Amino acid sequence: MRELDGGRWTVLIVLALGAVVAGCSTKGPGADSRDGHRDTTAEARAALEAPHADSVHNALGRAAPGSFPDAIPAGADHGAKPGEWTMPGRDYVNSRFSPLGDINTANVAQLKVATSMATGVLNGMEGQPLVVGTTMYVVTPFPNVLTAIDLTKPGGAAKWSYEPNPDPRSVGIACCDIVNRGAVFADGKIIYSLLDAEVVAVDAATGKAAWRTRVGDINLGETFTAAPLVVGNNVFVGNSGGELGVRGYIAALDLKTGAVKWKAYSTGSDADVKIGPDFHAFYPKDQGKNLGETSWKGDQWKLGGGTTWGWISYDPETKLLFYSTGNPGVWNPDMRPGDNKWSITLFARDPETGNAKWAYQFVAHDAWDYDEIMENILVDMPVNGKTRKLLVHPGRTGFAYTFDRETGELLAANTFQPTNWATAVDLKTGKHLEDPTKRTHAGVVTRDICPSSTGAKDEQPSAFSPRTGLVYIPAHNVCMDYEGVEANYIAGTPYLGASVKMYPGPGGYRGELVAWDPIKAQKLCGVKEDLPLWSGVLATAGDVVFYGTMDGWFKAIDARSCAELWKTKVASGIVGNPIAYSVDGKEYIAVYAGIGGWMGAVAFPDISTDDPYTALGVAGAVPDLKQKTNRGGVLYVFTL
Amino acid sequence: MSSPSDRGVHRARIGVAAWLTVVASATALLVACNNRTDVAGGAQPASTFYIGPQPGPDRTLARAENPYHDDRTVLAEGRRLFNWYNCSGCHGDHAGGGMGPSLRDSSWYYGGDEASIFASITEGRQHGMPAWGTKLPRDQIWKIVTYIKSLRTPYEPDAPR
Numbered sequence: 001m002r003e004l005d006g007g008r009w010t011v012l013i014v015l016a017l018g019a020v021v022a023g024c025s026t027k028g029p030g031a032d033s034r035d036g037h038r039d040t041t042a043e044a045r046a047a048l049e050a051p052h053a054d055s056v057h058n059a060l061g062r063a064a065p066g067s068f069p070d071a072i073p074a075g076a077d078h079g080a081k082p083g084e085w086t087m088p089g090r091d092y093v094n095s096r097f098s099p100l101g102d103i104n105t106a107n108v109a110q111l112k113v114a115t116s117m118a119t120g121v122l123n124g125m126e127g128q129p130l131v132v133g134t135t136m137y138v139v140t141p142f143p144n145v146l147t148a149i150d151l152t153k154p155g156g157a158a159k160w161s162y163e164p165n166p167d168p169r170s171v172g173i174a175c176c177d178i179v180n181r182g183a184v185f186a187d188g189k190i191i192y193s194l195l196d197a198e199v200v201a202v203d204a205a206t207g208k209a210a211w212r213t214r215v216g217d218i219n220l221g222e223t224f225t226a227a228p229l230v231v232g233n234n235v236f237v238g239n240s241g242g243e244l245g246v247r248g249y250i251a252a253l254d255l256k257t258g259a260v261k262w263k264a265y266s267t268g269s270d271a272d273v274k275i276g277p278d279f280h281a282f283y284p285k286d287q288g289k290n291l292g293e294t295s296w297k298g299d300q301w302k303l304g305g306g307t308t309w310g311w312i313s314y315d316p317e318t319k320l321l322f323y324s325t326g327n328p329g330v331w332n333p334d335m336r337p338g339d340n341k342w343s344i345t346l347f348a349r350d351p352e353t354g355n356a357k358w359a360y361q362f363v364a365h366d367a368w369d370y371d372e373i374m375e376n377i378l379v380d381m382p383v384n385g386k387t388r389k390l391l392v393h394p395g396r397t398g399f400a401y402t403f404d405r406e407t408g409e410l411l412a413a414n415t416f417q418p419t420n421w422a423t424a425v426d427l428k429t430g431k432h433l434e435d436p437t438k439r440t441h442a443g444v445v446t447r448d449i450c451p452s453s454t455g456a457k458d459e460q461p462s463a464f465s466p467r468t469g470l471v472y473i474p475a476h477n478v479c480m481d482y483e484g485v486e487a488n489y490i491a492g493t494p495y496l497g498a499s500v501k502m503y504p505g506p507g508g509y510r511g512e513l514v515a516w517d518p519i520k521a522q523k524l525c526g527v528k529e530d531l532p533l534w535s536g537v538l539a540t541a542g543d544v545v546f547y548g549t550m551d552g553w554f555k556a557i558d559a560r561s562c563a564e565l566w567k568t569k570v571a572s573g574i575v576g577n578p579i580a581y582s583v584d585g586k587e588y589i590a591v592y593a594g595i596g597g598w599m600g601a602v603a604f605p606d607i608s609t610d611d612p613y614t615a616l617g618v619a620g621a622v623p624d625l626k627q628k629t630n631r632g633g634v635l636y637v638f639t640l
Numbered sequence: 641m642s643s644p645s646d647r648g649v650h651r652a653r654i655g656v657a658a659w660l661t662v663v664a665s666a667t668a669l670l671v672a673c674n675n676r677t678d679v680a681g682g683a684q685p686a687s688t689f690y691i692g693p694q695p696g697p698d699r700t701l702a703r704a705e706n707p708y709h710d711d712r713t714v715l716a717e718g719r720r721l722f723n724w725y726n727c728s729g730c731h732g733d734h735a736g737g738g739m740g741p742s743l744r745d746s747s748w749y750y751g752g753d754e755a756s757i758f759a760s761i762t763e764g765r766q767h768g769m770p771a772w773g774t775k776l777p778r779d780q781i782w783k784i785v786t787y788i789k790s791l792r793t794p795y796e797p798d799a800p801r
Contacts, residue, residue, distance in 0.1 A: 172730065172768015175739055243729070485723070492770060494729025494739070606741035610792070611800035614736030 065468035065517070065524065065560055070387075071379045072097065072466050075316035083582030085131045086185040088227040089461060090579070092314040093378035096463035097539045098580035102587040103640060104542030108556045109566045111638045114588060115155045116571075119633035120145075124575050124596015126459070127182030127227060128536065129635065130190065131581035131590075132204060135159070137185070138635055141596070142171055142178035142195040146202055151583045156637065160207035162200075167218060170196035173492065174223045175243040175616070176598035181311075181459070182577075186230035187255050193224035199237050199253060211258030215239075215251050221492050222246045229312040230255060231321065231351045238308025242326040242371065243616075245495035248307035248343075250323060252354060264354040266306025266325045266342050267292045273342060274354045281359050282408035283430035286341075295339035295364075303489060304336075305329035306343040310373025310459055314351065315389070318406060321351040322378065322391060324362075326371035331453075332484035332497030334442040339364040344372045346393065348408065358408035360430060362397060367440040368421060368482065369453035369498070370396045375461040378405055381469060383519055392518040394462050394473045396455030397432070399425060402518045412521035416514050417456035417475050418505050421449055440498070442484035452480035452502040454599055454618060458534065461577055462516075465539040468559050470524060472545045473514040474533035477505035478621045500617030510621065513537070513547055515562055525562035527555075531622060534597055536577025538589070546589060548574025550600060551628040554591055554636070570636055573629040575600050586639060594633030595625075603629050691751045691759065706754040707779075708786045712795055718787025719797045721780055725772065734800040735791055740769065744791045757785045 076091040082099040089096050103111065119125065123141040130137040136149040136156065146162040171178050174195060183192035189201040189210050197216030202209050215237060216222035221244025228237045235253040239246065248266035253259065264274040273292045281287045288294070293301050306325040313322040328343035330336060345361040362372045377392045391405035398419030402412040413425040421439075422432035440446045454476060462473045480502045487497030504510045511529035516522070535548035543559040550573040556566040573595030580589050595603045599618040602609060602625045612620030685701065694701055708714045722728055722735070730740035737743075746752065750760045761781050762773030772781060790796045 168766050169768045172740060172765075172770075487729075488724060488726060490726055493726040496726070496729040499733050601738075604737075606737055606745070606747065608732075608736040608742040608744040610744065611732060611734040611736035613733035613800060614742070615732060615738040619732075619736060 065470055068379075068381050068466045068469045070466075071381050071464070071469065073315060073317045073378065073380060076378075083131070083587075084133070085128070085579045085581050087229065088128065088182045088184060089311060089313070089375065092229075092231070092316055094311055094313045094375045094461065095377060095379070095466075095539075096461060096537060096577065097465055097541075099541050100580050100582055100587045101541035103540065103544060103580070103589065105544060105558050105565060107640055108542070108544050110640055111556065111566055111568070111589070112640075113568075114637045114639040116637070117149070117156065117635045119592075119594065119635060121594070121633045122631040123594070123633070124177040124179045124600050125592035125594030125633045126179040126575050126597055127592070128577040128579050129590055129592070130183055130185050131579070132185045134583050135204070136581075136590070137183060137190050137204070139180050139183050139192050140633065141180050142166060142174075144180055144192070144194045146183070146190060146192065146207075148204070148207060162202045162207050162209065164194055164198075164200055164209075164212070166194040166198065167196040170218045170223050173218060173221050173244060174225065174240070175494075177596045177601050179225050179597055181225060182227040184228050184230050186235070191228055191230065191235055193226060193228060193237055195223050195225065197222050197224045197239065199224070199228065199235065199258065201235075201258060213253060213258040213260065215253070215260060219492050220244070220246055226309045227311070229314060231314045234261065234351055236312050236321065236351070238310070238312065238323065240307050240309040242305035242307040242329060243494050243496055244492070245303035245329050245489050246305065246307055247302060248305055248325055250308050250312075250349075250354075252351075262354045264347075264349060264356070265292070266308065266345070267296070267301040267304035269293055273356065274349070275356045275359075278350070279356045279358065280407075283360065285364065285430060286359055286361055291339070291341040295341040297337050300329075300336050303329045303495060304340065304343060306345070308373065310371075311375040311461055313376045313378050315378050315405060318389065319351065320357055320405070321349045322376045322405065323347060324372045324374065324376065324393070326373050327369045328366050330487050330495050330497040331369055331500075332442050332487055333365060333367040333440060334484055335487065335497055337365070340366060344370060346372065346376065346403070346408075348405065360403070360408050360410070362395060362401075363432065368449060370455060372396055373459060374457065377462065377464050377471060379464055379466075379518070381519060383411060390518065392464070392471050394457055394471065394516065396451070396457060397422070398451045398456040399432075400471070400473065400516055400518070400521065401425075402521060412519070414521040415456075416473060416516055416523060417477050417512065418450045418479070418507065419456065440482045440484055442486065445481050445483040447481045448479060449482055450479040450505055451476065452478040452621065453482070453500055453616065454478055454502065454532070454621070458598065460534050460575065461536040463537040463539040463545065465543075465545070465559050467541065467543060468515075469517070469519070470559070471516045471518050472537045472539055472547070472559070473516050474535060474537055474547055475512045475514050476532035477507060477510050477512065478502050478532055479505045480617060496616075499613060501612045502617040502621035503612070504621065511549070513545070513557065513562070515545075515559070527557060527562050527564065531625070531628070532599060534600055535574040535591070538578040538580060540580050546578040546591070548576070548578070548591060548593075550574070550595060550622070550625065552593060552595075554578075554638075568638075571634045572632045573600055573603065573625075589638045591636055592633065593636055595629045595631060600625070602626065604631060691756050704755045704758060706758070706782050706785055708782050709754065711786065712790075714783045714786050715790050715795060715797045718783040718785075718790075721784050722787055725776070725784075727784065734798070735788065736800070743788050754785050754789060757788055758782065761785070
């Protein structure tokens with residue numbers, strides 16, 4: 001499988017694989033071909049294929065996962081106290097691991113509500129609050145109100161609110177609910193994006209705006225939903241609008257003034273993409289000049305997507321910024337021949353200049369809307385006895401990838417949910433071995449594609465525990481039919497070009513919390529759920545992992561065995577990311593309830609489920625959501 | 641308090657002034673009431689498209705009508721235009737909703753009668769509905785309105801399966 005030299009061999013092998021896969025209909029996890037994956041023992045494969053509905057025990061039946069105390073790079077939390085949460089993913093590397101351990105496997109069953117506060121907004125509460133000192137900061141979906149809560153007062157008391165009044169016209173161009181994925185604290189300011197493509201910095205003590213910058217243009221269909229990250233004197237923000245032909249970029253703003261210093265685009269010339277003499281892509285498929293133009297037909301790169309609405313990471317050791325890009329604009333692949341670089345690409349950049357150091361395009365010429373804006377978790381762990389600087393990326397594609405983050409070499413990649421558009425990744429070339437019958441085209445319906453466009457996971461972020469060495473992934477099991485259709489570009493309106501219908505994947509479950517070993521690239525255990533998991537995950541030093549379901553169950557499981565330890569019902573489905581913090585030495589867990597987001601919007605009254613193609617196809621995946629939950633944003637805080 | 645004779649003199653003077661005021665006001669009111677389209681200064685009303693109730697007393701102002709009302713021969717074209725202008729991108733493949741609200745259900749923010757739908761498409765709305773009236777001819781917008789009114793009826797073209 002790895003000796004794929006010569007075009008003829010490649011074609012023959014791909015065709016053979018295609019015949020094998022075409023002959024099997026999609027089934028449970030056992031249907032995935034393991035050909036081409038290193039380090040998979042027969043025993044582990046058998047364990048993965050075992051048809052148990054709830055994998056609550058160690059799949060290998062033996063010793064619990066090991067401990068990797070140095071896995072999170074030093075300096076990753078940038079001096080935050082253990083009881084604080086000052087960045088979206090708690091630290092620069094997006095571990096979402098809290099060093100607090102008072103709430104643990106022995107006592108988490110006693111967790112109870114400490115306080116709850118309605119946010120006053122009915123849209124999806126993605127993102128997470130921040131805790132700086134003894135103040136919590138909450139950002140709502142549009143209209144993006146920021147509220148500071150004094151955690152020393154009984155029940156928490158709001159101190160002030162900052163109401164930015166973003167342009168309401170942005171509401172109609174946000175593809176997937178009018179969400180906000182959170183703020184970042186730096187230099188005494190709370191900094192976050194507004195839906196109308198502005199970025200604001202608010203004084204954390206007084207609630208007065210320090211600066212406010214218009215970065216993008218809603219008339220082009222551009223919105224901002226992602227959480228920023230601050231490194232040194234730079235505020236990094238990404239943009240949204242891949243469904244409206246928006247050209248993606250990451251922007252750097254001056255932390256003191258808010259002035260835009262540079263934008264590194266996802267398409268266009270090497271100059272626009274900031275690819276220069278320092279750039280060394282690991283794989284030949286990603287090497288060449290001006291690929292951001294030449295891998296497109298004519299001027300199509302100008303509408304080329306590659307938006308950057310997910311999570312940004314920073315490595316304090318190698319001083320590299322990491323993020324990855326979204327779909328290549330129009331969903332009809334026949335309208336944009338070529339590899340469509342640099343959509344669906346992982347970038348490593350110098351945070352000062354923006355210059356790219358390396359890049360890896362996950363999917364060339366995407367035909368499924370597999371935005372790879374996922375969290376890139378940076379950990380240092382031993383591979384074959386030697387500590388390597390790794391990057392773990394659980395993908396929309398159904399594969400979870402482990403890279404060497406210094407070079408961009410792919411060390412391991414395996415599927416973590418039923419996947420059939422590709423069967424494996426060739427680690428030598430970096431290319432997925434695709435099933436050509438699952439490629440979508442204009443004017444023809446391609447059926448039974450797994451995962452669906454929402455992916456084996458979407459933006460909801462995973463967590464890592466250095467105490468187990470595992471990555472906890474909130475996964476989906478949803479498949480789709482997809483037909484490319486002709487699309488017209490009318491600026492400020494959708495540039496979509498596909499008719500998509502989704503439905504549950506095989507196996508009788510639609511979501512799973514997967515405990516994933518990033519070195520072996522395999523699942524250790526998991527918890528299957530009725531609905532796809534659209535919440536983020538929290539891992540703590542108490543060896544507890546927290547996550548929430550779309551019908552409003554907030555759950556705690558054992559980080560080593562996946563056994564469910566506690567759950568409680570909250571007012572609305574959970575699409576936000578839990579955090580842990582402490583005040584006066586007491587540990588608390590906070591999470592937003594408030595259904596919404598792309599798939600969660602099916603619960604809204606103004607979405608009709610008699611058409612499974614509604615909302616870009618998600619209505620077919622969760623037609624029962626309206627019966628299972630209703631809207632209403634509420635902040636919940638739990639404690640012992 | 642004044643003497644009876646003083647009150648009589650004052651009453652006569654006040655009475656003339658009062659009568660003049662009454663006559664003048666009555667004339668003005670008569671003029672105003674009898675002129676049905678009179679706004680301040682006798683100008684024409686701003687619009688024949690309206691969603692809220694007409695203020696009185698006269699409420700006979702004609703409303704814009706769909707020239708294709710009940711004309712099923714335009715439904716296929718209305719459906720085609722619905723896709724062509726990216727309406728399906730925001731409102732869903734078969735108008736079930738997405739970025740914009742469902743047009744299949746009976747809940748309408750700005751009115752679900754044909755004239756109101758026409759107004760919403762033509763003028764745009766504040767949460768991002770574009771003002772298509774600045775680009776499209778009325779004829780095409782009425783055809784799209786006709787298609788929208790056919791949703792969830794037996795005549796809906798290309799109904800979802």
